[in-house]
Amino acid sequence: MFNGFSKSVMGASHEKTGLVCQDSSAFKVGDGYAIAVVADGHGSKKHFRSHLGSQFAVEAVIEAIDRFYEEREELEKSLPTNAKLIIKNIEKQVISNWNIKVEKHIAENPVTAEEKSKFTAEEFEAIPQESYYGSTLVAAVAGSNYTFGLQIGDGSLVAIFEDGKAVMPMEYNESAPANVTASMCNSNAATMFSSFYVPNKRLIAMFGSTDGLYTSFGSEFDFLDYHSIITSQLVNLESFKKVIINNLTKRSRYGTEDDISLSCVYDEELLNEKLPVLNAQVENNKKRAAERKAALLKKQVELE
Numbered sequence: 001m002f003n004g005f006s007k008s009v010m011g012a013s014h015e016k017t018g019l020v021c022q023d024s025s026a027f028k029v030g031d032g033y034a035i036a037v038v039a040d041g042h043g044s045k046k047h048f049r050s051h052l053g054s055q056f057a058v059e060a061v062i063e064a065i066d067r068f069y070e071e072r073e074e075l076e077k078s079l080p081t082n083a084k085l086i087i088k089n090i091e092k093q094v095i096s097n098w099n100i101k102v103e104k105h106i107a108e109n110p111v112t113a114e115e116k117s118k119f120t121a122e123e124f125e126a127i128p129q130e131s132y133y134g135s136t137l138v139a140a141v142a143g144s145n146y147t148f149g150l151q152i153g154d155g156s157l158v159a160i161f162e163d164g165k166a167v168m169p170m171e172y173n174e175s176a177p178a179n180v181t182a183s184m185c186n187s188n189a190a191t192m193f194s195s196f197y198v199p200n201k202r203l204i205a206m207f208g209s210t211d212g213l214y215t216s217f218g219s220e221f222d223f224l225d226y227h228s229i230i231t232s233q234l235v236n237l238e239s240f241k242k243v244i245i246n247n248l249t250k251r252s253r254y255g256t257e258d259d260i261s262l263s264c265v266y267d268e269e270l271l272n273e274k275l276p277v278l279n280a281q282v283e284n285n286k287k288r289a290a291e292r293k294a295a296l297l298k299k300q301v302e303l304e
Contacts, residue, residue: 001032001267001268001269002029002033002034002142002265002266002267002268003029003034003234003237003265003266003268004027004028004029004034004036004263004264004265004266005027005234005237005240005241005244005262005263005264006025006026006027006036006037006038006261006262006263006264007025007241007244007245007248007261007262007263008021008023008024008025008038008259008260008261009021009023009245009248009249009252009259009260009261010252010259011212011252011256011257011258011259011260020051021051021259022040022041022042022043022050022051022054022135022259023038023039023040023041023054023210023212023259023260023261024038024039024041024051024054024055024057024058024135024261025037025038025039025058025208025210025261025262025263026058026059026062026263027263027264027265028062028066029265030066030069031069031072032069032072032143032144033065033069033072033141033142033143034141034142034265035061035062035065035139035140035141035142035265036139036140036142036206036207036208036263036264036265037057037058037061037062037137037138037139037140037208037263038058038137038138038155038208038209038210038261038262038263039053039054039055039057039058039135039136039137039138039184039210039261040054040135040136040153040154040155040210040211040212040259040261041053041054041133041134041135042134042135042136042183045118045119046119046127046131046132046134047131047132047133047134047135047185048115048118048132049105049115049132049133050132050133050134050135052105052133053098053102053132053133053134053135053184053185054135054136056098056101056102056105056133056135057094057098057135057136057137057184058137059097059101060094060095060097060098060101061094061097061137061139061150063097064090064093064094064097065090065139065141067093068086068089068090068093076143076144076146079143079146079148079197079199080199083148083197083199084195084197087148087150087195087197088193088195090150091150091152091190091193091195092190094137094139094150095184095189095190098184099130102129102130102132102133105133106129106132111132128185128187130184130185130187131185133184133185134183134184134185135153135183135184135185136151136152136153136154136155136182136183136184136210136211137150137151137152137153137155137184138150138151138155138156138157138208138209138210139151139208140157140159140206140207140208140263140265142203142206142265142266142267145199145200145201145202146197146198146199146200146201147159147169147196147197147198147201147203147206148195148196148197148198149169149170149195149196149206149208150193150194150195151170151193151194151195152182152183152184152189152192152193152194153182153183153184154210154211155208155209155210155211155214156168156207156208156209156211156213156214156223157169157170157196157206157207157208157209158206158207158209158223158224158227159198159203159205159206159207160203160204160205160206160227160228160231160278161198161201161202161203161204162201162202162203162204162270162274162277163277164204164228164274164277164278164280164281165228165281166224166225166227166228166231167224168220168224169196169198170194170195170196202267202270203266203267203270204231204266204267204270204271204274204278205227205231205234205264205265205266205267205271206264206265206266207227207230207262207263207264208261208262208263208264209260209261209262209263210258210259210260210261211258212251212252212255212256212258212259212260212261213248213251213260213261213262215255215256215258216251216252216255216256216260221288221289221292222289225282225285225286225289228278228281228282228285229282229285230244230264231266231271231278232275232278232279232282234264234266234271235271235272235275244262248260248262
């Protein structure tokens with residue numbers, strides 16, 4: 001029923017400076033559900049292990065959601081009336097899982113002299129250990145006739161339901177400076193999530209992405225149109241993988257120069273059934289994009 005794809009590409013700026021990719025991504029298809037997840041490690045120097053923090057965030061959310069689906073029938077029975085509480089409990093479990101991974105890693109891998117060398121003794125002492133691993137997180141879950149998702153920090157989540165229109169169930173969360181943004185490493189992280197739940201809607205595809213993708217577009221219209229196009233290409237997954245990796249790399253190289261991660265899950269049967277609807281939506285989007293461009297040019301001429 002479900003399938004998926006995930007990829008993280010190194011930002012052009014990281015290639016220039018020799019930094020590692022700080023993004024992580026994954027997808028998982030379970031028994032009657034699927035998970036798409038991305039995480040973006042913070043860029044400022046006090047988050048010097050954020051590439052590991054993003055990896056831990058991805059692992060933490062998959063482990064938490066899998067645990068809740070161990071009792072799938074009970075979960076799906078409770079979701080319609082208790083979605084907010086269930087998602088809140090998942091968020092708490094995610095943070096707990098992440099902190100356990102961080103504590104284990106720091107115990108087994110103490111901070112090195114090289115890592116400390118970028119700080120004065122006073123600066124280093126002021127940094128909480130969790131901050132070394134600071135990361136955002138975006139996770140989406142698809143079930144038989146419902147979807148839900150959760151997010152902490154910046155990034156985007158786009159869903160395409162059976163009408164073929166791309167929508168953002170949660171508003172794009174604009175990034176704050178890395179030292180103050182909502183993060184997995186914050187002491188009150190469990191209270192900083194955004195979430196959504198959509199019942200009784202069949203999902204074609206759902207995508208999570210780090211902020212490097214959203215900011216590579218000129219408008220939200222273009223960003224959503226992009227997801228309509230790539231959804232229509234999922235019918236040929238292997239060729240899609242090659243195309244999307246090249247595209248994400250180019251979007252970083254000639255756009256924001258940031259790391260970019262994209263993860264998706266989709267319903268193979270519904271995708272094939274609704275392909276004519278998706279293709280029609282793509283053509284309508286092209287028409288509206290041309291109309292917006294013409295209107296903008298007209299306005300520019302009038303202002304001259």
